[in-house]
Amino acid sequence: MEIRVQPERFDMGAELNRFSAAQDGAGAIVSFSGIVRDVASGDLSVMEIEHYPGMTEKALAKIGAEAIARFSLSDAFILHRFGKLAANEPIMMVLTAARHRDMAFQGAEFLMDYLKSRAPFWKKEITTKGDADWVDAKDVDEVALKRWST
């Protein structure tokens, strides 16, 4: 498992290829990428992502290890950026490898649901007019998380 927290842009294709090349015996690899969405008014200047250095890495490693154990993944990769991002830039990426696709898909969904509301990241949207708003946590994200707590 690899965890990366970085301000730099990344190449989704290169990460997927590198991860795939390192697998042996995985019949399925699932890839998910999150992209910076423009605001409703269409004038996003920058999305600023704040995080909690130290806790971020600790939380992601814990979530990753849990996903691997729960879905019998052979490997997992989590990359999350912080700092200033522009619309349409990739924010984060999750990769899972397993013998069969159902576990790889479920593992990736589980990782995403936990990342959304249990990893210490906070997004702020700043428009070209200079308005700055912290993004509110969504109730649907808590609902998504609850389905795994059985």
Next chain:
Amino acid sequence: MIELRYFAWLRERVGTGHERYETEASTVADLIAELSARDEGYAYAFSDLGSIRAAVDQDLVELDAPISGAKEVAFFPPMTGG
């Protein structure tokens, strides 16, 4: 002395990202009550407990969690990763 950390709008309302603090509080909730009594900025930051999340030594905890022996307590709004 413990290290206090604040993130996102909590950091903005409190006016700092971290500080050293001497406390008699035994739980996170007690600490919040102590901090809220300091001044208006803290009172405003902690006015809606439903929107406050906390971590003790970088592990997410409930607000009734003990803080005895903790080196670092962090406060922040609900997380918005992914």
